Amino acid sequence: MKAVDDYAFDGNAIGGLLIELFGTEMTTATGTCGSCGAVSQVAELAVYRPASSAPSCAAVRVTPC
Numbered sequence: 001m002k003a004v005d006d007y008a009f010d011g012n013a014i015g016g017l018l019i020e021l022f023g024t025e026m027t028t029a030t031g032t033c034g035s036c037g038a039v040s041q042v043a044e045l046a047v048y049r050p051a052s053s054a055p056s057c058a059a060v061r062v063t064p065c
């Protein structure tokens with residue numbers, strides 16, 4: 001896990017939580033940003049609390065309910 005900036009970490013910060021939710025390693029799963037179309041692994045996401053965003057455009061792409 002590394003800091004992306006003063007307010008965010010990379011997606012590895014939520015790796016343990018995702019294993020609890022999905023029962024398997026999810027940081028290598030890929031997704032496509034609905035805003036810019038960038039394809040990246042969960043580990044590459046910028047994770048903010050309470051949301052995460054694409055590493056290339058900062059559009060929020062994963063949020064809790």
Ligand SMILES: [Zn+2]
Nearest residue numbers: 033036054057
């Ligand atoms: Zn994007």
